[in-house]
Amino acid sequence: MSEARSNQHLLSVENLRVEFPTRRGTLVAVDRISFHIDEGEVLGVVGESGAGKSLTGAAIIGLLEPPGRVAEGNIVFDGERIDDIGYEKMRRLRGNQIAMIFQDPLTSLNPLFTVGRQLTETIRTHVSIDERKARVRAIELLNEVGIPAADRRVDQYPHEFSGGMRQRVVIALALAVNPRLIIADEPTTALDVSIQAQIITLLKRLCREHGTSVMLITHDMGVIAETADRVAVMYAGRIVEIGPVGDVIKRASHPYTRGLMNSIPVIRQDIEQLVQIDGSMPRLTDIPPGCAFNPRCPKVFETCRTERPELVDVGATKAACWLYDYARRPGAGSTT
Amino acid sequence: MLAYIVRRLLQSILVLIAVGFIAFSLFNFVGDPINNMVGVEATDAERDAARKRLGLDDPFPVQFARFAANAVQGNFGQSYRLSIPVETAIAERLPATLELVFVAAVMALAIGVPLGVYTGLHRDGAISRMLLTASLIGISLPTFLIGILLILVFSVWLGWLPSFGRGATVDLWGWETNLASWEGFKSIILPAVTLCLFQLTLLMRLVRAEMLEVLRADYIKFARARGLTNRAIHFGHALKNTLVPVITITGLQIGSLIAFAIITETVFQWPGMGLLFLQAIQFVDIPVMAAYLCLVAFIFVVINLVVDLLYYVIDPRLRLDRPGQVF
Missing domain, CATH: 1.10.3720.10 (MetI-like)
Known part of the structure; x- marks a missing residue:
């Protein structure tokens, strides 16, 4: 908000570690990750299911399901720590400053309340205006997300909307109080392919218009390529590569990212078979020592199996891979 | 909504008719009601007269219809024990x-x-x-x-x-x-x-x-x-x-x-x-x-x-x- 902070990142996450204590020991679902999001920026977060993308989002907005907890690190939003501010302060931030959109628009809306009621309720939780004005604002919002005849549909129930329309309502709800950051957790996964592009385009346009930053969690590299400014690739609870989207896509540094890129079909290329990464992501209970990707990595060498790589600069991006530590990679001068 | 209510009402009426039928059957299956009314020494002729007077010699459907018509009006006859309606x-x-x-x-x-x-x-x-x-x-x-x-x-x-x-x-x-x-x-x-x-x-x-x-x-x-x-x-x-x-x-x-x-x-x-x-x-x-x-x-x-x-x-x-x- 203040001028002094204008050179700061809107959100910065430092060394975040999310744990789940279980009877058989503690599972580390997000393992010391750091990244930031600037004002108006779209950060894509990609990775397979279970890579810790959604948990990172939930940790930022303070909605980790117990027993999950932030065990280490800090989350700074707009210059202030928000990971330890207590339930009530965090609640005031939610929806107001940081909003979140979930995967399934069919179940994100309460079936027993009209769309308008859910909108006005959200608005009036954060802004002190009367019901009539909130309703006017609700209709505006529905118009803004492209719902035809908004003044009539505001009084309808969620079941009277199609999936795509419901996701528009969900976006309207997230944008209701003009938050500065939206965490969109697979916002289009549950929708028809034909609708997905519409929703992504809408989300992108609205956030640009409002100057809202977005953390876009998805496993769809296509969506990331079209939408994000920067992208973070997650694997087994860690960020393996992060950087501007063009660089990550065209000149992927980490072998995992390269594998991901190779597994995307390219329309104009006539190839017999898509390349896939052998094996699957380790379960949280048996993440190997060293680099978590080492059992599947085509370029694995000794160091990868024993020491965990940190993010290092590789051109425009950062990658967590020993290949880019020239002192440690095999055949490097220091080993002779 | 209206159609639904009407349908539910019809179902309800069916249920009530079924229960009414069971209630009515009580009279016929739990002994002969005439025995409860006339004395032990009544002759067969007296019994038949009572039966006729009470309409108990009518065919079964007629009796049930009469019972139902009375029941709808809240009329269930005399209590045997209390001798009041x-x-x-x-x-x-x-x-x-x-x-x-x-x-x-x-x-x-x-x-x-x-x-x-x-x-x-x-x-x-x-x-x-x-x-x-x-x-x-x-x-x-x-x-x-x-x-x-x-x-x-x-x-x-x-x-x-x-x-x-x-x-x-x-x-x-x-x-x-x-x-x-x-x-x-x-x-x-x-x-x-x-x-x-x-x-x-x-x-x-x-x-x-x-x-x-x-x-x-x-x-x-x-x-x-x-x-x-x-x-x-x-x-x-x-x-x-x-x-x-x-x-x-x-x-x-x-x-x-x-x-x-x-x-x-x-x-x-x-x-x-x-x-x-x-x-x-x-x-x-x-x-x-x-x-x-x-x-x-x-x-x-x-x-x-x-x-x-x-x-x-x-x-x-x-x-x-x-x-x-x-x-």
């Missing part, structure tokens, strides 16, 4: 039962639902665990035992509340009520508590289970993500979504409150319909039994109808007459 006997007793059931139902809802919400929200709290353990008592102790224990504690040992009867009632426009005076109210406390205890614990456990279920729903997560207050989430969003099963069970349970009232009324000598029915059984007072059967069926049907209509009020997805325009 059955409808008069029931009219005297009905207010007592309805009032007892009403007080018990209100208590069950007013205490059971909030306790269910509380134990659902504080799943692992010490108070929740205590309440859940205590609720097992309500679920498993039989009604008559609870009644007797309550009498022992509050009437015999403490002497705070009367142990039987309706006590002082006030006549409000022809309705004898216990609720208009403190003295009358004191009499209804123990029977109502006895009657409601099972329903109360059942409701509490039901609401708790539903709350636990609903609180995991995505729309609750999304409501939290929008920063709504806990109060709005728990009592606005969550509780309303638990209501449909709660209303279903409450409706059914009001029916069984009336049925269980027989036991409670016996324990507390409450002059209601249940007591009347028990006495009717002892004396094979068939007209009273038939009337009671029809009345209880009627009450059940009405409650079910009300429950169905309440679904509409609560769940917009059921209002099918406004077809969803899906784009």
Whole structure:
């Protein structure tokens, strides 16, 4: 908000570690990750299911399901720590400053309340205006997300909307109080392919218009390529590569990212078979020592199996891979 | 909506006809009613005359039609035992039962639902665990035992509340009520508590289970993500979504409150319909039994109808007459 902070990142996450204590020991679902999001920026977060993308989002907005907890690190939003501010302060931030959109628009809306009621309720939780004005604002919002005849549909129930329309309502709800950051957790996964592009385009346009930053969690590299400014690739609870989207896509540094890129079909290329990464992501209970990707990595060498790589600069991006530590990679001068 | 109501009404009428048929059959299958009316020494000619006078020689459908026509007008004939019209006997007793059931139902809802919400929200709290353990008592102790224990504690040992009867009632426009005076109210406390205890614990456990279920729903997560207050989430969003099963069970349970009232009324000598029915059984007072059967069926049907209509009020997805325009 203040001028002094204008050179700061809107959100910065430092060394975040999310744990789940279980009877058989503690599972580390997000393992010391750091990244930031600037004002108006779209950060894509990609990775397979279970890579810790959604948990990172939930940790930022303070909605980790117990027993999950932030065990280490800090989350700074707009210059202030928000990971330890207590339930009530965090609640005031939610929806107001940081909003979140979930995967399934069919179940994100309460079936027993009209769309308008859910909108006005959200608005009036954060802004002190009367019901009539909130309703006017609700209709505006529905118009803004492209719902035809908004003044009539505001009084309808969620079941009277199609999936795509419901996701528009969900976006309207997230944008209701003009938050500065939206965490969109697979916002289009549950929708028809034909609708997905519409929703992504809408989300992108609205956030640009409002100057809202977005953390876009998805496993769809296509969506990331079209939408994000920067992208973070997650694997087994860690960020393996992060950087501007063009660089990550065209000149992927980490072998995992390269594998991901190779597994995307390219329309104009006539190839017999898509390349896939052998094996699957380790379960949280048996993440190997060293680099978590080492059992599947085509370029694995000794160091990868024993020491965990940190993010290092590789051109425009950062990658967590020993290949880019020239002192440690095999055949490097220091080993002779 | 209208079509739905009409359909439900027709179904209800079918149910009532079926029950009426069973009630009517009582007269024919539980002995020959003529034997109960004429003396042991009556001749066959006298019996036939009586039979003719009462229309008992008519074909079966005609007799049933006459019974049904009378029943619809609230006319169930003479009570064998009391020698007064059955409808008069029931009219005297009905207010007592309805009032007892009403007080018990209100208590069950007013205490059971909030306790269910509380134990659902504080799943692992010490108070929740205590309440859940205590609720097992309500679920498993039989009604008559609870009644007797309550009498022992509050009437015999403490002497705070009367142990039987309706006590002082006030006549409000022809309705004898216990609720208009403190003295009358004191009499209804123990029977109502006895009657409601099972329903109360059942409701509490039901609401708790539903709350636990609903609180995991995505729309609750999304409501939290929008920063709504806990109060709005728990009592606005969550509780309303638990209501449909709660209303279903409450409706059914009001029916069984009336049925269980027989036991409670016996324990507390409450002059209601249940007591009347028990006495009717002892004396094979068939007209009273038939009337009671029809009345209880009627009450059940009405409650079910009300429950169905309440679904509409609560769940917009059921209002099918406004077809969803899906784009």
